[in-house]
Amino acid sequence: MSRHGFGGLVTDEQWRRLVHAAVPRTFATGDTVLRQGEPGAGVHLMVSGRAKVVLLRADGSRVPLAFRACGEMLGESVLAGAQHPRSATVTALCPSTTAFLTAARFQRLLSDLDLQSALVRSFLMRQHEGDSIRARQSALPAELRLPAVLLHLASVVGEPIPEPASEHGRRTARGCLLAISLAQHEIAEFAGMSRTSVHNAYTGLRERGIIRTGRQYVAILDLDALEALVEERQDM
16 A cells, blocks of 8 residues: 555655554544644554544634545644644544554654654645645636646545556546545535535536546546646646
């Protein structure tokens, strides 16, 4: 299984030693991994599964901030040393496993395994991700935001769809399954769109045969077509 984020910056042996030194935690679909407002004691390294990071606003609305998969670090703000409450809630999108380490133990392992530079690089990657999301919400035209979001989700939590046998020597389309439950109002918040715009964008992509949707999934049937759509309209 490929690793994302911090886990993608370390060797297999370093990852094995980190996980071996940690306490395993298991979560069912919908379980809370971290809760906004609670004090932080340590970090979780995602060993398997997928998770959603959500901000709970004062008015009770929930705003998706990010999505995490194997290799990602959760709750890393405790490494700064300040005992601030968790700034967001993290929930499991499917059965998931993490490796939990107290902040002090994780810091010692970073030193023992010479991983401080990997930690800094992972923080910079998170910052770049956040900047890209904000840029998408403010700079991209509305019709590009949903395709851009779907491409982002495909890169983070997507599962490749096996390609069918090619016909007459022609290459078949690359597909990707987003096997997560994500309501249209959550997509709207994440993409910086209205619900009506999201509905219309989904309809347009379905009619073009680029995606198929269900209650618990979005199947991207042609990743190349989705990428081309974004690039073409950005160049116009």
